[in-house]
Amino acid sequence: MGKLEGKVAIVTGAGSGMGRAISILFANEGAKVVLAEFNESSMNETLEEILSENNTATAIKVDVSNEADVEAMIKKALDEFGRVDILANVAGVSDGMTSIENYSNELFQRVMAVNVNGPFYASRAAVKVFKEQETGGTIINVSSIAGFLGARGGTAYTMSKHALIGLTKNIAAFYGRNNGKIRANAIAPGSILTSMTPNDTSQLDKLGMEAFSDLGPFNRGVPEDIATSALFLASDDSKFINGEVLTVDSAWTVR
Numbered sequence: 001m002g003k004l005e006g007k008v009a010i011v012t013g014a015g016s017g018m019g020r021a022i023s024i025l026f027a028n029e030g031a032k033v034v035l036a037e038f039n040e041s042s043m044n045e046t047l048e049e050i051l052s053e054n055n056t057a058t059a060i061k062v063d064v065s066n067e068a069d070v071e072a073m074i075k076k077a078l079d080e081f082g083r084v085d086i087l088a089n090v091a092g093v094s095d096g097m098t099s100i101e102n103y104s105n106e107l108f109q110r111v112m113a114v115n116v117n118g119p120f121y122a123s124r125a126a127v128k129v130f131k132e133q134e135t136g137g138t139i140i141n142v143s144s145i146a147g148f149l150g151a152r153g154g155t156a157y158t159m160s161k162h163a164l165i166g167l168t169k170n171i172a173a174f175y176g177r178n179n180g181k182i183r184a185n186a187i188a189p190g191s192i193l194t195s196m197t198p199n200d201t202s203q204l205d206k207l208g209m210e211a212f213s214d215l216g217p218f219n220r221g222v223p224e225d226i227a228t229s230a231l232f233l234a235s236d237d238s239k240f241i242n243g244e245v246l247t248v249d250s251a252w253t254v255r
């Protein structure tokens with residue numbers, strides 16, 4: 001029996017990288033998965049892969065920065081599968097390591113809208129559902145080591161990933177203490193090979209790249225390294241873990 005048998009999971013950013021790997025692993029572990037993604041064609045590829053394994057999923061085109069889209073995502077889970085047990089906020093955008101002097105208002109607003117507003121809208125809606133369910137529910141926010149370091153992203157990326165850790169801890173503090181049935185945890189990945197991490201770094205902000213070099217060489221992970229961590233946090237194996245940040249970076253930031 002899978003570790004998520006009978007559970008309903010929503011995964012944002014399900015078309016690519018970590019979101020795809022998490023969606024596929026959750027479905028393999030028995031969850032019914034709602035794939036939420038901006039890019040319809042990549043979303044449909046994930047959907048086909050899950051269905052071809054005779055697992056269960058549905059998909060909805062969502063811009064997580066749009067509150068109405070996020071509400072529709074939660075409604076889809078309830079309409080099709082009757083409940084929401086797991087929300088994985090994975091969708092995110094990078095900012096090219098942009099330093100503050102080079103930051104436009106438009107870039108700032110977009111990065112914050114996707115990386116912060118999206119998880120805020122989704123978590124708010126999910127918590128309301130969790131409160132109505134006897135078994136509660138769990139949120140997994142994909143932050144970053146930029147969520148606790150100064151230099152693994154540009155200005156708003158760093159701000160946004162710090163904010164996600166705050167969101168995680170606040171939900172855990174407000175809702176976790178009564179019976180532990182509502183949980184929120186974050187994952188802080190190091191460098192993971194996905195479409196977000198460019199091989200050609202020449203277009204990245206120079207100051208950002210200089211600041212990036214301070215921790216020296218690092219290992220690169222694959223999306224499945226994050227998916228297995230997300231499975232642990234989604235399953236009852238972690239039922240006494242609430243408000244934590246799981247760093248998954250192969251010792252890059254250890255001191």
Ligand SMILES: NC(=O)c1ccc[n+]([C@@H]2O[C@H](COP(=O)([O-])OP(=O)(O)OC[C@H]3O[C@@H](n4cnc5c(N)ncnc54)[C@H](O)[C@@H]3O)[C@@H](O)[C@H]2O)c1
Nearest residue numbers: 013015016017018038063064091092144191192194195196
């Ligand atoms: N790759 C890394 O090294 C790394 C490290 C730390 C944290 N992260 C974080 O991991 C998460 C997943 O990133 P990834 O590396 O898998 O990147 P990715 O680019 O492969 O996947 C991100 C997915 O999110 C989707 N997306 C973007 N904006 C969206 C929106 N507004 N609404 C809905 N979907 C949207 C994209 O279409 C894409 O499918 C992100 O939050 C990212 O910040 C990545």
